[in-house]
Amino acid sequence: MTELLTITYRSFSCLRKPIEGISAILSESLDRNQRLGITGLLLFDGAYFLQTIEGPSAETRSVYTKIVSDARHADVTPLRIRLIRERVFPTWRMKLIGPAATARIVPDMDGLDFAYKRLDEIHLAAKQVARPEPEQSYLLH
Template identity: 40%
Template sequence: MNIDLVSVTYKSRPCLADPAADILRIVQSSRVRNPRLGMTGILLYNGFHFVQTIEGPRIACNDLFAQISNDPRHSEVVAFEVRQIEQRRFLDWSMRLISRTELREIRPELLNRAIRRGELPERVDHDFALDLLVAPLYWRMVVRGATPSRVNLAMQSRAITAGLKASLNEAVTQ
């Protein structure tokens, strides 16, 4: 394992005067800065919250997350996953902005990557998997305003994966 490579996932509430222009500036500056720092990542924006994963060398990730936390365009910044990673999930994206519409369009790519990594079973129903993966996080973070712990995320991931595998096995035997 490359112990210097980490992933940080956080949520924040945007404080944007001109959302379209401000988000464009954030993405453009990230696409210039991140390759120089060895950073990759993805930014999801649903109109109310940012959820972002940044990945790269530990020092660069820590520095970048500190900058984001102090950026006046973000409030209520909460990191809910910080972990060492063996390989990047967003290798080709210096920073990718994903809107709700685009997320629906690229979900097969994202889920197929998870399948190739062995995180999801091969014959998984993509819509069902996304519903199972996103709904508990949305409920915990947005509705309840709570931060999921590592233990909570790990338990949720194992339960969802086991449930998906069991439902596929059951469907095959019927």
């Protein structure tokens, strides 16, 4: 069985035009993630990104390496990297949670103490927010 890896990081956005910038990131990511078997979640509050990517170990590491050196964000801080038995977001090639919902789910993004338990709570809350929407909806909300 393929080894599955999950990586969560927080970073600071350098996007000058956030809506256009996010759309570009997602359109690049969706196809590649599907091809590589990567799924995950991207929270964006207008200032910070909090992203989780999960998938086959080698592919997930290689996408993370690209992400870290992407000039569209800075201060990429890894928060959790670990092997998992099953995915948390099996149907999301990359689900965007926009500023309003992100501010509700992670109001303390800048000073947050990212304990592992807190990340699990954030993941759960994001899934609850996103559930009423069709899977293919990647709009800001």
